[in-house]
Amino acid sequence: MKIDLSGNxxxxxxxxxxxxxxEIGKEHPELVVLDADLAGATKTGVFKKAFPERHIDCGIAxxxxxxxxxxxxxxxxIPFASTFAxxxxxxxxxxxxxxxxxxxLNVKVAATHxxxxxxxxxxxxxxxxxxxxxxxIPGMTVLSPADDVEAKAAIWAAFExxxxxxxxxxxxxxxxxxxxxxxxxxxxxxxxLKEGTDLTIIATGVEVYESLVAxxxxxxxxxxxxxxxxxxxxxxxxxxxxxxxxxxxxxxxxEEHSLIGGLYGAVCETLAQCCPAKVLGIGIHDCFGHSGxxxxxxxxxxxxxxxxxxxxxxWL
Amino acid sequence: xxxxxxxxxxNEIRKGIVTAVHSAGAGHPGGSLSSADILTFxxxxxxxxxxxxxxxxxxxxxxxxxxxxxxxxxxxxxxxKGFFPKEDLLTLRKIDSYLQGHxxxxxxxxxxxxxxxxxxxxxxxxGMALAGKMDQKDYRVYALLGDGEIQEGQIWEASMxxxxxxxxxxxxxxxxxxxxxxxxxxxxxxxxxxxxxxxxFNFHVIYADAHDFDSLRAAFEEARKTKGMPSAIIAKSxxxxxxxxxxxxxxxxxxxxxxxxxxxxxxxxxxxx
Numbered sequence: 001m002k003i004d005l006s007g008n009x010x011x012x013x014x015x016x017x018x019x020x021x022x023e024i025g026k027e028h029p030e031l032v033v034l035d036a037d038l039a040g041a042t043k044t045g046v047f048k049k050a051f052p053e054r055h056i057d058c059g060i061a062x063x064x065x066x067x068x069x070x071x072x073x074x075x076x077x078i079p080f081a082s083t084f085a086x087x088x089x090x091x092x093x094x095x096x097x098x099x100x101x102x103x104x105l106n107v108k109v110a111a112t113h114x115x116x117x118x119x120x121x122x123x124x125x126x127x128x129x130x131x132x133x134x135x136x137i138p139g140m141t142v143l144s145p146a147d148d149v150e151a152k153a154a155i156w157a158a159f160e161x162x163x164x165x166x167x168x169x170x171x172x173x174x175x176x177x178x179x180x181x182x183x184x185x186x187x188x189x190x191x192x193l194k195e196g197t198d199l200t201i202i203a204t205g206v207e208v209y210e211s212l213v214a215x216x217x218x219x220x221x222x223x224x225x226x227x228x229x230x231x232x233x234x235x236x237x238x239x240x241x242x243x244x245x246x247x248x249x250x251x252x253x254x255e256e257h258s259l260i261g262g263l264y265g266a267v268c269e270t271l272a273q274c275c276p277a278k279v280l281g282i283g284i285h286d287c288f289g290h291s292g293x294x295x296x297x298x299x300x301x302x303x304x305x306x307x308x309x310x311x312x313x314x315w316l
Numbered sequence: 317x318x319x320x321x322x323x324x325x326x327n328e329i330r331k332g333i334v335t336a337v338h339s340a341g342a343g344h345p346g347g348s349l350s351s352a353d354i355l356t357f358x359x360x361x362x363x364x365x366x367x368x369x370x371x372x373x374x375x376x377x378x379x380x381x382x383x384x385x386x387x388x389x390x391x392x393x394x395x396x397k398g399f400f401p402k403e404d405l406l407t408l409r410k411i412d413s414y415l416q417g418h419x420x421x422x423x424x425x426x427x428x429x430x431x432x433x434x435x436x437x438x439x440x441x442x443g444m445a446l447a448g449k450m451d452q453k454d455y456r457v458y459a460l461l462g463d464g465e466i467q468e469g470q471i472w473e474a475s476m477x478x479x480x481x482x483x484x485x486x487x488x489x490x491x492x493x494x495x496x497x498x499x500x501x502x503x504x505x506x507x508x509x510x511x512x513x514x515x516x517f518n519f520h521v522i523y524a525d526a527h528d529f530d531s532l533r534a535a536f537e538e539a540r541k542t543k544g545m546p547s548a549i550i551a552k553s554x555x556x557x558x559x560x561x562x563x564x565x566x567x568x569x570x571x572x573x574x575x576x577x578x579x580x581x582x583x584x585x586x587x588x589x
Contacts (some may be wrong), residue, residue, distance in 0.1 A: 016338075016428075025406060046435055052537075053450070054450075054570045058473075059473075059476065059477065059480075061470075061476070061477065063436075063469075063470045063475035064442075064473035064474050064477060066437020066439070066440055066442045067436055067437075067438070067442070067443060067470070067474065068440070068442055068446060068474075068477065069440060069443060069444035070429075070439070070440045070443060071429070071439065071440035071442060071443020071444040071447065072447045073443075074372070074378075074421075074428065074429060074440065074443070074444055074447075075444055075447030075448065075451070076374060076447070077447055077450075092437075094433060095436055095439070098430070098432070098433045098436055099430075099433075099436045099439070101441055102430055103421055103422070103429065103430040104422055105411070109359070140399075144412055156392070158562060206390070266576045271369075
């Protein structure tokens, strides 16, 4: 598989979201898009421009938006409810759980501005708990794509999948690593990006690119890291993770999310069952974020390639 | 349907509620009995586009029990209408029953939306009404709200949206019995004036007596004739209506009758016949 680590083209996955919606909207009249006064930021604005009659702005009322989406799904629509991760998974948690997931309704929750890379808006808007909150809900599929190509594919896959899906998207423009002609996305199937023998790095979202760059540096020093992209947090590709870690004997998880209940938690739960191994969790250590440029925050929380490299070196 | 028959059906539904809750040993009789006449009118006169043999027909009228704890009245009504056997009411809340403590759309034929967590059902009804408008369908959507339930902020988010979108295919019915678990709604956290609130959210407000079929008939007719805005029917009701010792007593919000109380309640309802 061709992987581009040049970082020459950068696109935020929220932009991928808006663009994918327009593509799907052209073919599927049952697609409806809901927003809560953030159409400019979540990028559903491009869908609104193309299909104004199928874009529903609910105003600043996320709980109600989730309920309206559930009601629309009851009547054959395929709604994508969009807002920031903090308000989708946080504020409207119980509506997502009870009105959508418990009712087994075909609603997609698209949550942009996830993680520390929200940047300047600071702690109240940096959701570092959404993976944990969403993956604990029975029947909820949780997606966390890494780049533009994967995000678009994930949106399409979520649309075609019957049932509730949570999609974690970002504000920060991130390098496009996949070749759109070649890349195939399948819900629940992790992607082996680089083979290695000494340890397995399991990354998700914006941390996939950073982990690949970190693995390159380790390689230069004779440390062979296998890199897996977990774009589906739930259902987790246990087979791929177990096969890799039983080969390498060590695992490192990387996410811009709390280590509690996130990818680290999910991977540890799996490994504890099938092949106990030492696992280094790279992520947010039980704290809130703060304001600052996204890049600076990634540096501070050691979630850029350099920080990942250093943490792995220190751990080995 | 004439009022005499509606009264007979409502009485059967009340017996179903009391029997189910007694059998379960738990449940919510007060708010179920207060809304028994409203559901009778909806399912046996107002909602013409429903068919117990085809409960998922996309063209059907829809009912959302936003005050989901009144599940016994919904189950008793659906059973009376023929969606499932009446004897199943005896399995309410039991471990192997499909009749859950709160309505589950994936388990019970005729339940249009799973509800129970207060405030949430109304938003889903709004979504259904919106879908009807988008698809230019003729079905109507009815949601029953509790007067305690409207303390939930989500009710007003949904109301603002419904008013804004002029959803005249939507009717909110307020089971206005004045009581909630902790006592009088006016003592706990007064939701009044309820009429002015719905008016302020751009609803057409209609008053009705929740236990008078002529009054309910007039109210639903007025709602159907109201164009360009959703309607809210404020249905003045008596909590526990039909069972003397349960009437106007918040203590019967979520309590099952014991065997003695059950016998007395059933005897009173039998006399009603």
